Amino acid sequence: MRSRLLSSSILAAVVAAGLALSGCAAPASPESSPSASAEATTRVVATDQGDVTIPAAPKKVVLLNYALAGYLYDLDVPVAAMTPEATNSDPVFSDFWADDAEKAGTEFLPWSAEGFDLQAILALEPDLIIAGGLGFPLMQATKAYDQLTAIAPTVIVSGSLTEWQQQFSFLAKDVFDQPDVYDEALAAYDEKVSAVKGEISVPSGESVFLSFTADQRPFVLIEDRGLPKMFSDLGFRPAPLFASGQFQPYTAGGDSFEISTEQAGQLLTQDSLFVFGFNAETIDLATLRANPVYSALPAFQEEQAYQFPYWSQRADYDESMALLDLVQKQFAKKGQ
Template sequence: MKTTVRYTRTAVAVLAALSLAGCGGAGEAGDASGSPAGVSSSTAQAAGPVSVETDYGTVEVPQDPQTVVVLNYALAGYLYDLDIPVTATIPEDTEAEGEHSEFWAEEAEDDGTVYLPWSADGFDLEAILTLEPDLIIGGGIGFPLFQAEEAYEDLSAIAPTLLVGRELTSWQDQFSFLAGAFGKGDLYEEHVQAYEERETEVREAITPPEGEVAFLSLTADGTPYGLVEDVGLPTTFADLGFEVAPVFADGGFEVYGPGGDMFELSTEKVGQVMTQETLFIAGFNAETTSVEDLRENPVYAALPAFQDNQAQELPYWSIRGDYDEALALLDQIEELYG
């Protein structure tokens, strides 16, 4: 197991300074104002970074970044959609090998995107520093958000760090925030229009099942998590006319971790609260289970959705899907209920 090297803010600042040692001064590449050679001060200023207000303070975001590090795999797709090059990201899970998503593999190959080491102890700051990024993007939902908040000062000492805050839980919120930071609101609106047109098509083509629906995700070790009904995936189904059960709202559960979209259940508790007519099952960060596998467990087999063959599998990426995954999910729902 790799030991993650962690630094204080001061140590990172020192390393950053050392990494720049020997570089030419501003006078070698431009005039006294710091403008590039052959570019006027006003032009350089127009092409310079833009101040973006975030939950963590004001960030000077370069508008044409060349070395971008994305510290949440689930956010990388937005950058590719916005034509922002991604130099490096992290795997979907800690201590895992990085693998390109089927939705942006071609773009990642074109960019030469690499994967940084990532452990439960935190991001590998030394590996990030080695890349000399001009922008770091992090946050989002779940553990990467928690770690980015913890390391925010250290990351900011390496490069401007733009975090997608915890209140931005839908793909629309996250995509809009990032598009705005790069002045690409028009491109975002084009994507949203395409999604809404497809959503309307699917809504008119499907017949949702009768009764309430609920959602479960299972980790590789079989631990079940319910999905909070007013965040993320369940809201997509609600928008399409499904009756989403208020399992979280009525159950007195606590949200698991900083993500705000899941709550942990015991297997016994699953038998008590997942009694809805339809149950959607998905793995977490991988295809960790299947309906047929769960039928081998008497608790799951006794659930009404399993008894009536209304337990449906969803791809694991649907839980915290980005724009492209949300669009692909509409196809899956149409196939199930069209």
């Protein structure tokens, strides 16, 4: 099995190359002092790992979380390569930004449950690495941070940024210095939320949001972040299951917690149920109805179980705008 760890010889070569370049550099002229040059060509970004000095205008960016790609393409960032949506999967560009990725010549990097392929990243010679976000990509990036920074300046998007607004704002304002792009996106989104909220009929009672992995393991989305929070902005009432204190996220910085099928019958007593696949269309309502545990739930009994695309779970800006259209269609007031 191929190692995903950077060998000591490779790391040594990276350091040696940097020292050689610094040793051969010509003396700086008074009018182009190192401090003046640094101010013009670099930016300092505050992260959970400390301040990171990055290129002000990066030329080759490696992205280690597929879920963050939409933001980078909206910001016209030169994404040279990225990890696939899931480990050990056949990589496919999202319909939301496939044209941008193809135009940029973006490649896919190998990615497994063991970690990132650091040698493949090194071979690309990036001048900036963007990683982090939510869940597994954040855990792996944090674990490999020292090795990643030996390759290029690495910015890990904090797991505390659970909403698309927070992630996009950080990337647009702090990292790539394009605040206007984010401000315009936020204004368009807020306007659309207001319009959709006035045109839908929200089911009464509480709702729960359930995601299924490929092996049919159910995960409840935490109610005060991400997708459930977006629905609450539209007038839905996500059930406070996580707030009960009985559950822990499946991983640090995660946006969901796992339950068993047996627990589902006891916990999922809410009036409405929203179902999603995890990283793929892994589930459908017909399959759940065939399971007596789920078919007995109030949401199925009252025909208030709804399925939305898998990408809704961790929707970025463009996906959130598309999701608003789907919500408007699903819950449109009668007569509209």
